[in-house]
Amino acid sequence: MKRYATAASQLVHFTGYERKVDAIRLVDPLLRRVGEMLGTADIIAQMSDRCYLEKCRDRLYPEFVTGRAHPSQAARRQNRHRVQIRQ
Numbered sequence: 864m865k866r867y868a869t870a871a872s873q874l875v876h877f878t879g880y881e882r883k884v885d886a887i888r889l890v891d892p893l894l895r896r897v898g899e900m901l902g903t904a905d906i907i908a909q910m911s912d913r914c915y916l917e918k919c920r921d922r923l924y925p926e927f928v929t930g931r932a933h934p935s936q937a938a939r940r941q942n943r944h945r946v947q948i949r950q
Contacts, residue, residue, distance in 0.1 A: 870894050877902035880930030
């Protein structure tokens, strides 16, 4: 039972933003796949909520900022690698 509790304590991190996915340590590749599926299911469940857009604005956006997924930061990173094309 302890083995499952240890794995579950790592798997739950796939649903959050506090750790990068690469930093989640799991010995078994099958458990990593289960974690990836769990994280995906969590996102799909959130998006299926009829109030998702309001939650994005009111609750999830602060999480994105805290998790450093702020849109302006992502855009700056993306633009750094973009080639400028002038007409």
